[in-house]
Amino acid sequence: MTPTLKGGKDMKLLKIEDNKGYYFVNQDEFATVDKITKDDILRLVSLTLDMNQEVEFDEYDVDNLKNKAHQIIYKSIVEKLQELEKRRKDFTDESERLYLTAYEKYRDELSQQGEEKEEDAPTEDAVDESTDNEQIADENGSTEELLADDIPF
Numbered sequence: 150m151t152p153t154l155k156g157g158k159d160m161k162l163l164k165i166e167d168n169k170g171y172y173f174v175n176q177d178e179f180a181t182v183d184k185i186t187k188d189d190i191l192r193l194v195s196l197t198l199d200m201n202q203e204v205e206f207d208e209y210d211v212d213n214l215k216n217k218a219h220q221i222i223y224k225s226i227v228e229k230l231q232e233l234e235k236r237r238k239d240f241t242d243e244s245e246r247l248y249l250t251a252y253e254k255y256r257d258e259l260s261q262q263g264e265e266k267e268e269d270a271p272t273e274d275a276v277d278e279s280t281d282n283e284q285i286a287d288e289n290g291s292t293e294e295l296l297a298d299d300i301p302f
Contacts, residue, residue: 162193163206163227168215170223182222190226197233200241206230 162173163182171179172189173196180189197204206227214220233240 159203159205160196161206162196162204162230163223165207165210165213165223168213170214170216170219172226181219182226183216183218185222185226193226193230194233197230198237198240200237204230204234 160173164171164179166179170182172182172185172193174180174189196202209220209224209227211220214223
């Protein structure tokens with residue numbers, strides 16, 4: 150589930166407050182950027198690429214971040230996420246193209262398999278008409294064709 154902020158506002162993923170950098174954890178919770186994990190970064194990337202969610206970030210400002218570690222981490226993360234946000238339409242278009250290409254390849258393979266089976270199958274003209282008929286031998290050993298329609302049931 151994609152968390153959204155109250156009031157239909159854009160979701161803020163990164164913010165600067167009290168001279169520290171923070172990242173979005175959940176609905177109303179933020180944690181300092183020096184505590185961020187790989188999973189947190191992947192979640193922020195996923196939220197940034199979500200076409201159904203508008204995101205925002207506080208701009209990096211060295212004057213508002215006093216902690217040197219926060220400056221380095223925040224700047225790195227905000228630059229990457231802003232770049233992803235600008236390119237998310239490209240990512241979506243590319244993934245849709247890849248999906249379409251894979252779908253078309255699969256469809257063509259199925260179509261080819263169907264054509265091969267049709268080539269191997271006997272045509273209606275080639276079906277031996279005697280499949281619906283039986284031959285019966287009389288007392289003299291001569292055979293006569295008995296049509297399936299002639300058999301009383």
